[in-house]
Amino acid sequence: MGDQIIKTEKVTKIYKRGRSEIVRALDKVSLEINAGEILMIIGPSGSGKTTILNCLSGLDTVTEGKILFNTSRAGEGFKIIENKKNKEESSRKKSSNFIDITTWNEKQLTAYRRHNIGFVFQAWELIPTLKAVENVESSLYTSRIPSSEIREKSIKLLRKVGLIDKEYAYPDQLSGGEQQRVAICRALSKEPRIVFADEPTGNLDSDSGNQIMRQMKIISREGAAVVIATHNMELRKFADRIIKIHDGQISF
Amino acid sequence: MGKWRLIKNSVRFAFRAKRRWITFVIIFAFLSAFITFFAGVFNMYSTDELLEQKGFYIKANGYGSVTDAQAQSIFTDISSLSQVESVALFRYFDLGDYIRVFGVDPDFKWAFREAKPSLITDGRYIHSLGDAVVSQNATIKADVGTFPGNISVSLQKGDILHFENPTTTFELKVVGEINDRIVAPDKLRIFITNDDFESLHADFGASTPIYCYSMAVLVKGDLYAPFNSDIYDNMNALDDPSEPLFLLTENLAFGDWLDPDYAIPDTVKKDRASRFLYFIFGMVGGILLTILYNFLIVWFRRREIAVLRAMGYEKGEIRINLLGESLTISIVGYFVGILAIVIYFWTQQMTFTNQLLNLWTLLISFGIVVGLTVPGLLLSSFSFVRVSPVILFKAR
Ligand SMILES: Nc1ncnc2c1ncn2[C@@H]1O[C@H](COP(=O)(O)OP(=O)(O)OP(=O)(O)O)[C@@H](O)[C@H]1O
Ligand SMILES: [Mg+2]
Numbered sequence: 346m347g348d349q350i351i352k353t354e355k356v357t358k359i360y361k362r363g364r365s366e367i368v369r370a371l372d373k374v375s376l377e378i379n380a381g382e383i384l385m386i387i388g389p390s391g392s393g394k395t396t397i398l399n400c401l402s403g404l405d406t407v408t409e410g411k412i413l414f415n416t417s418r419a420g421e422g423f424k425i426i427e428n429k430k431n432k433e434e435s436s437r438k439k440s441s442n443f444i445d446i447t448t449w450n451e452k453q454l455t456a457y458r459r460h461n462i463g464f465v466f467q468a469w470e471l472i473p474t475l476k477a478v479e480n481v482e483s484s485l486y487t488s489r490i491p492s493s494e495i496r497e498k499s500i501k502l503l504r505k506v507g508l509i510d511k512e513y514a515y516p517d518q519l520s521g522g523e524q525q526r527v528a529i530c531r532a533l534s535k536e537p538r539i540v541f542a543d544e545p546t547g548n549l550d551s552d553s554g555n556q557i558m559r560q561m562k563i564i565s566r567e568g569a570a571v572v573i574a575t576h577n578m579e580l581r582k583f584a585d586r587i588i589k590i591h592d593g594q595i596s597f
Numbered sequence: 598m599g600k601w602r603l604i605k606n607s608v609r610f611a612f613r614a615k616r617r618w619i620t621f622v623i624i625f626a627f628l629s630a631f632i633t634f635f636a637g638v639f640n641m642y643s644t645d646e647l648l649e650q651k652g653f654y655i656k657a658n659g660y661g662s663v664t665d666a667q668a669q670s671i672f673t674d675i676s677s678l679s680q681v682e683s684v685a686l687f688r689y690f691d692l693g694d695y696i697r698v699f700g701v702d703p704d705f706k707w708a709f710r711e712a713k714p715s716l717i718t719d720g721r722y723i724h725s726l727g728d729a730v731v732s733q734n735a736t737i738k739a740d741v742g743t744f745p746g747n748i749s750v751s752l753q754k755g756d757i758l759h760f761e762n763p764t765t766t767f768e769l770k771v772v773g774e775i776n777d778r779i780v781a782p783d784k785l786r787i788f789i790t791n792d793d794f795e796s797l798h799a800d801f802g803a804s805t806p807i808y809c810y811s812m813a814v815l816v817k818g819d820l821y822a823p824f825n826s827d828i829y830d831n832m833n834a835l836d837d838p839s840e841p842l843f844l845l846t847e848n849l850a851f852g853d854w855l856d857p858d859y860a861i862p863d864t865v866k867k868d869r870a871s872r873f874l875y876f877i878f879g880m881v882g883g884i885l886l887t888i889l890y891n892f893l894i895v896w897f898r899r900r901e902i903a904v905l906r907a908m909g910y911e912k913g914e915i916r917i918n919l920l921g922e923s924l925t926i927s928i929v930g931y932f933v934g935i936l937a938i939v940i941y942f943w944t945q946q947m948t949f950t951n952q953l954l955n956l957w958t959l960l961i962s963f964g965i966v967v968g969l970t971v972p973g974l975l976l977s978s979f980s981f982v983r984v985s986p987v988i989l990f991k992a993r
Contacts, residue, residue, distance in 0.1 A: 395990040398990065399987055399990065402907070404907065404985070404986045404987055450910075455906075455910075455911055456909065457907050457909075458907065458908065459908070459909025459910075460909070462632060462909070464904075464907050464989070466906070466989050466990065467990075468989075470900060470903075470989050471903045472901050473614075473901075474610050474613035474614050475610060475613075479610075483905075483908070484908045484909075486599065486602055486603055486606060487599045487603065487909075487910055487911070487914050488599055489599055492602060520890035543990050552631065
């Protein structure tokens with residue numbers, strides 16, 4: 346399908362704990378992520394949800410398997426920085442737009458995240474010394490977009506998620522739900538291809554949780570894929586597609 | 598451009614972490630004040646304390662006891678001693694009954710013990726031609742009729758001294774007042790550069806003789822080399838009544854001099870050694886402090902760093918962020934420290950003509966403070982790399 350942004354082939358992640366103990370956090374996981382969908386990864390605690398997100402976003406390395414990124418769907422400004430390893434690979438697979446990010450080095454992965462990936466975390470992780478609007482802007486400070494344009498864009502986003510008159514509040518002056526909405530705007534401001542959200546409603550009551558999920562829905566309608574990891578079965582109703590995970594193995 | 602925006606923001610946002618910021622600014626202010634104090638103390642070696650550090654000061658026995666010619670010849674003889682780095686003469690002549698003019702070489706102004714720049718009470722010292730400094734509360738007196746000195750006008754900074762005779766005129770501007778230690782009652786004492794001194798004497802005082810007031814002898818040796826004992830050795834070599842320095846001053850052919858007054862080599866050596874030791878402690882403490890500070894900054898901001906890395910900030914971009922905060926703190930801390938010194942002096946009603954806050958002291962201590970932060974900055978710009986964004990997925 347041309348709509349695939351990422352597909353994985355038998356991704357295995359093994360953690361070593363102590364001297365001898367081995368944890369198979371992901372076991373031959375193959376999945377795909379399509380543009381414009383809300384993909385929900387549901388599983389109990391310790392099942393490997395966070396590990397998947399870490400691997401897909403290039404924050405962590407995989408032990409085995411491939412994570413293929415569709416470069417024809419890459420975000421604006423993204424350029425593949427080539428290194429020896431994936432140069433061979435890309436010449437081998439000229440026909441395909443998919444490149445294996447597991448061969449990338451840190452610099453390449455940084456560029457990958459910068460132009461393609463947005464994050465929403467359980468604990469929001471807003472920068473406490475930045476006002477709401479500055480938090481949203483922070484993911485664009487490194488871009489070449491003029492500051493005034495960034496400001497305009499960020500305020501527009503905040504309005505869209507219902508944060509009117511709170512643009513200049515500091516995170517600690519906002520409720521949890523409001524902070525999470527700021528975090529969503531921050532993830533969106535750079536127009537990512539995929540938003541990864543790990544328990545985005547985990548610290549919220551169900552009302553504000555539902556509100557957050559509705560925002561997520563709106564985002565996905567605009568073309569970005571939203572991947573949500575959660576153990577909360579109640580959120581199922583917001584998903585377009587669900588992947589269950591248990592002990593590192595997935596089932597549909 | 599993105600980079601410039603990052604620099605700007607890193608400085609701007611650094612001010613926002615108020616408690617952390619204020620705490621560290623205060624700590625850096627203390628450090629800066631301490632360093633500045635020591636830079637000032639060391640600066641005094643070559644200024645206010647020059648004679649106490651490496652000098653012999655020899656005064657003429659009284660008015661007119663050493664003529665200019667005698668002074669010039671003893672000058673030559675002493676200059677040729679192997680331990681001697683330089684000799685400075687301070688001479689004077691009388692202009693009429695009420696004015697005594699002193700000539701100073703601006704290069705040796707600190708060696709003129711009775712009229713050195715730190716004794717200035719208002720204005721500044723003489724720097725160049727046309728400058729004059731007058732003794733504090735100076736008055737110009739004149740005779741009217743048969744009553745000597747019965748007209749007087751007080752002199753202040755900014756006044757012009759205008760000399761005029763049928764063939765020429767000469768002007769001096771009073772740039773400062775000095776609380777000089779020269780005992781010459783009823784004389785207005787004017788201090789000018791040696792060049793002005795010569796011209797003024799040639800044009801207006803040719804009929805009166807030039808005498809020598811005092812002579813400063815500086816020995817060879819580097820004031821800023823704590824492990825070098827040249828000064829000590831040279832002082833010791835001259836500090837002996839059987840040595841040429843003493844013999845020359847006792848030879849009446851060179852005029853009538855008092856016994857030399859000189860720095861006590863042992864005391865000076867000990868004093869210098871202990872000051873340098875304190876200073877080194879200060880530096881080591883400063884380096885440890887900045888390392889600790891930068892370590893803490895990375896620790897305090899680790900979740901923020903993790904967020905930025907997850908967002909796709911490059912390492913250099915995160916580094917800018919951290920450096921912005923560190924540098925802002927050390928620079929602001931420095932100025933707060935200086936301000937604290939100024940306020941302290943002000944409350945103690947001490948004057949600022951002293952050497953603690955002169956330009957060199959400030960430049961040097963600023964350089965040291967900024968230099969001290971380098972190891973800390975290096976540390977932080979390497980250690981943040983160990984912060985992995987993965988921590989963000991773990992609940993707090
Ligand atoms: N750095 C690590 N070292 C060793 N084991 C790890 C590490 N990170 C995760 N694990 C293990 O991998 C497994 C999957 O962890 P993961 O964090 O992905 O679970 P999760 O599904 O996100 O759980 P939760 O819902 O509690 O967040 C767990 O058994 C965990 O103990
Ligand atoms: Mg998790």
